[in-house]
Amino acid sequence: MTNPQPGWYPESPGSTTLRWWDGTQWTNHTQAAQQQPSSDASGWEIPLGGGQPNPDKIRDQQRRAGVGQVGQGGGTLFSEPVLVVNQKVKLIEMANEYSVFDQHGRQIGSVAEVGQSALKKAVRFLSSYDQFMTHRLEVRDVNHQTVLRLTRPAKLVKSRMIVERGDGAQLGEIVQQNVFGKIRFSFVVGGQDIGGIQAENWRAWNFAVVDHTGAEVARITKTFEGIAKTLFTTADNYVLQIHRQLPDPLLSMVVASALTVDTALKQDNRGWN
Numbered sequence: 001m002t003n004p005q006p007g008w009y010p011e012s013p014g015s016t017t018l019r020w021w022d023g024t025q026w027t028n029h030t031q032a033a034q035q036q037p038s039s040d041a042s043g044w045e046i047p048l049g050g051g052q053p054n055p056d057k058i059r060d061q062q063r064r065a066g067v068g069q070v071g072q073g074g075g076t077l078f079s080e081p082v083l084v085v086n087q088k089v090k091l092i093e094m095a096n097e098y099s100v101f102d103q104h105g106r107q108i109g110s111v112a113e114v115g116q117s118a119l120k121k122a123v124r125f126l127s128s129y130d131q132f133m134t135h136r137l138e139v140r141d142v143n144h145q146t147v148l149r150l151t152r153p154a155k156l157v158k159s160r161m162i163v164e165r166g167d168g169a170q171l172g173e174i175v176q177q178n179v180f181g182k183i184r185f186s187f188v189v190g191g192q193d194i195g196g197i198q199a200e201n202w203r204a205w206n207f208a209v210v211d212h213t214g215a216e217v218a219r220i221t222k223t224f225e226g227i228a229k230t231l232f233t234t235a236d237n238y239v240l241q242i243h244r245q246l247p248d249p250l251l252s253m254v255v256a257s258a259l260t261v262d263t264a265l266k267q268d269n270r271g272w273n
Helices: 057-066 120-124 227-232 250-266
Strands: 007-010 017-021 026-032 082-086 090-092 097-101 105-113 135-141 146-151 159-165 170-178 184-189 192-197 208-212 215-221 237-242
Touching: 007 146, 057 082, 057 237, 082 250, 097 250, 135 237, 135 250, 159 208, 159 250, 170 192, 170 250, 184 250, 192 250, 208 250, 215 250
Parallel strands: none
Antiparallel strands: 007 017, 017 026, 082 097, 082 237, 097 105, 105 135, 135 146, 146 159, 159 170, 170 184, 184 192, 192 208, 208 215, 215 237
C-alpha cells in the first residue's frame, strides 16, 4: 500500500513497538504491540454457536444480503469493499462483541465493548436500563491493535456516537437526526455534515450510506440467521458494501457507522432487535 489508512504499524519488520500513522505522516505516538486485547466479556455470559463461523458461512451471509464478490481489497478494515460483521452469539450478554470478515471469509478485525463497571454489568444482566448509559467500543485490526474508538454517551432519546482514531484524536460524530419514522444519522466532522446513513424502513434493518450530496456511496444490510437465534438471542449480523473508493474522513465514518449501528439502535430499544 502506497498510502495506508491511519493506524498502528510496526516501526520496522518484526518490531514489537507500534507507531501511529495519521494517513499522511508518522506521528510521535507509540505503543507496545498488544497480544491479548481486553474486553468486558464476563464469565457469566453464555456463548452459543461453537466459535467463529467458517468462510462458507460468511460467504452465505453475504449472498443473503444480496452482495456478490466485489473487486479485490487490501486486506484491512479500511481497504476492503465488503465487510461482513458478525455479533458473537450469547444467550446472556453483558458486553457487545463482533468479528469482522472480508468477502472471502477471512477475519480482518473485531469490535469489543470496554470500560463497563461491575455495577453496569449487573444492571445490564437484570434489566434494560443500560440502554440509557454510556457505551464504549474499540475497533481492532487483525493484529489486535485499536484503530477506532467509539463512544455512545448516555442518552434519553437520540443517540450520538463519538468517533476517535486509535490514538484518541477525535475524528467526528455520528448523530441521530430523528426518533420516529425512518431513522437517519449524520456524519459530522469539524462541525460540517459530510454524509450519513438513512434507514430504508421504520424497523431500521437496512441503510443507505450517503455522502454530503445525498449520493449513495455504501449500503448496510442486516442478515437473518434463523428463527431460533432471532427469538432467543440479541445477536445481529450486518454486511457493509462500499460502492467506490472513499476519501478520509468519510471512509472512517462509514466503517464506524457499520460497526456501531447495532449498538446505536438496538442498545437504545430492545424492541427493534
